[in-house]
Amino acid sequence: MKIKDVPQDDDGFLQEGKLRDLCYAVDDDGNYKQVLSIGWNPKNEAMKLALQLVEEQVEKTKQEVIEGKLSPLAYYMEKSIMDIKLVSQYSHIPKRKIRQHFKPDVFNKLKSSVIAQYAKIFNISIEDLLNIDKIKNL
Amino acid sequence: MKIDFKHKQAAHCENGVISNLLNFYNIHLSEPMVFGIGSGLFFSYIPFIKLNFIPITSFRPLPGFIFKRVTRRLGIKTKRFKYNNSEKAMQELDVFIEKGIPTGMLVGVFNLSYFPKEFRFHFNAHNIVVFGKENNTYFISDPVMENVETLTYDELAKVRFAKGTYPPKGRMYYISEIPKNINLKKAIVKGISRASKDMLNIPIPLFGVKGIRYLAKRLKQWPEKLGDKRAALYLGQVIRMLEEIGTGGAGFRFIYAAFLQESAAVLEQSWLLNVSKDMTAVGDKWREFAYLAARTFKKRGTEISTYSQLSDLLLSIANQEKAIFNKLKKISL
Numbered sequence: 001m002k003i004k005d006v007p008q009d010d011d012g013f014l015q016e017g018k019l020r021d022l023c024y025a026v027d028d029d030g031n032y033k034q035v036l037s038i039g040w041n042p043k044n045e046a047m048k049l050a051l052q053l054v055e056e057q058v059e060k061t062k063q064e065v066i067e068g069k070l071s072p073l074a075y076y077m078e079k080s081i082m083d084i085k086l087v088s089q090y091s092h093i094p095k096r097k098i099r100q101h102f103k104p105d106v107f108n109k110l111k112s113s114v115i116a117q118y119a120k121i122f123n124i125s126i127e128d129l130l131n132i133d134k135i136k137n138l
Numbered sequence: 139m140k141i142d143f144k145h146k147q148a149a150h151c152e153n154g155v156i157s158n159l160l161n162f163y164n165i166h167l168s169e170p171m172v173f174g175i176g177s178g179l180f181f182s183y184i185p186f187i188k189l190n191f192i193p194i195t196s197f198r199p200l201p202g203f204i205f206k207r208v209t210r211r212l213g214i215k216t217k218r219f220k221y222n223n224s225e226k227a228m229q230e231l232d233v234f235i236e237k238g239i240p241t242g243m244l245v246g247v248f249n250l251s252y253f254p255k256e257f258r259f260h261f262n263a264h265n266i267v268v269f270g271k272e273n274n275t276y277f278i279s280d281p282v283m284e285n286v287e288t289l290t291y292d293e294l295a296k297v298r299f300a301k302g303t304y305p306p307k308g309r310m311y312y313i314s315e316i317p318k319n320i321n322l323k324k325a326i327v328k329g330i331s332r333a334s335k336d337m338l339n340i341p342i343p344l345f346g347v348k349g350i351r352y353l354a355k356r357l358k359q360w361p362e363k364l365g366d367k368r369a370a371l372y373l374g375q376v377i378r379m380l381e382e383i384g385t386g387g388a389g390f391r392f393i394y395a396a397f398l399q400e401s402a403a404v405l406e407q408s409w410l411l412n413v414s415k416d417m418t419a420v421g422d423k424w425r426e427f428a429y430l431a432a433r434t435f436k437k438r439g440t441e442i443s444t445y446s447q448l449s450d451l452l453l454s455i456a457n458q459e460k461a462i463f464n465k466l467k468k469i470s471l
Contacts, residue, residue, distance in 0.1 A: 018283070018284055018285070020284065024170065045377075049436075082260070
């Protein structure tokens with residue numbers, strides 16, 4: 001790759017002065033030099049695809065929470081790109097129990113200490129974790 | 139306490155941490171040099187190990203390998219630590235910093251507050267150096283960032299004890315001993331030989347040149363086997379791995395080409411300049427692959443011709459890389 005071919009396709013992911021990709025490219029004499037890049041379309045598209053998938057899953061779970069089929073726990077798990085295994089590792093709550101906590105009736109009866117444990121993992125307050133109206137507007 | 143540590147950005151975090159730590163001890167090696175001595179160029183496609191339900195494609199060795207190889211080949215001694223308890227892990231870090239030792243460590247990316255949100259996936263093998271603490275704030279040299287960053291005690295403790303695949307468990311390391319004389323030439327030759335062996339000779343078809351061919355073969359069947367949507371996903375994932383954060387544009391191939399160019403001068407072997415050019419050419423072909431792949435998965439539609447085109451491109455990349463490493467494996471002092 002020549003220096004003039006180093007892509008500068010800004011798609012809002014990277015930021016000048018903070019985080020840009022460091023590329024190695026050849027100058028006119030064929031010597032390798034470092035050049036900063038603000039982004040490259042194929043990479044941006046791959047990022048968007050990955051984020052879009054997360055978004056689709058979050059949206060689907062959100063609807064199920066609003067319809068009362070799932071507890072807010074399921075929503076915040078998806079939003080944090082986690083799965084049950086990872087939630088279990090962070091919370092030290094067994095996977096089997098977490099699955100139970102996806103049921104709104106079970107979730108609503110949980111001890112506040114358990115709710116607090118979950119809230120901490122997702123970096124949100126206990127009130128937010130319990131507030132389904134808030135999820136509607138997210 | 140703030141150690142006089144020079145932060146320099148790198149394309150890849152592991153290279154960058156090594157290069158910056160060595161620089162502190164007056165061993166000045168560029169990022170490409172570190173990458174080459176550490177035999178950082180590799181390829182593996184492991185369809186039966188999945189990350190987010192998608193097979194793993196990797197363009198470099200396992201995390202930590204480059205560090206181990208570079209230090210071993212240069213005769214540098216290191217100390218490594220791993221913890222069960224975050225308070226202890228943080229307390230010992232404070233002790234090292236008080237002693238003036240810049241300390242490298244593994245962290246998870248998901249809670250790394252200075253990273254843009256879009257990049258914060260659950261990836262646990264990111265390397266940074268901590269080189270100071272004032273009040274409750276740590277000074278961080280993160281090689282992919284342009285400038286020095288900071289993290290609070292709680293933030294750092296959290297990323298050091300991220301959970302998930304390959305949890306960092308507070309792992310940290312520092313350089314404890316530097317030999318009087320460093321034999322750079324010998325280290326370069328070792329680095330190149332090992333990379334050649336890994337790319338050519340691993341008798342399992344998932345690794346090296348054989349791995350690229352294997353991916354080519356599988357990729358051709360994706361639309362038929364997986365359907366349009368999943369095929370697009372798989373392809374997107376390959377591009378995300380190829381274009382890992384920090385390394386733009388088939389980065390690893392170009393870093394290696396830069397390494398070969400530098401090595402030609404150090405070893406006084408000009409034939410390496412030609413191989414460097416070949417490597418640049420193959421890097422450009424990987425870029426072409428990424429470009430075509432992105433066009434394909436963006437549509438999320440079947441165009442069988444595109445998948446077979448991509449497959450053919452991979453096969454020609456495999457042939458070119460084979461030719462390159464067949465030349466490189468003959469290296470000697």
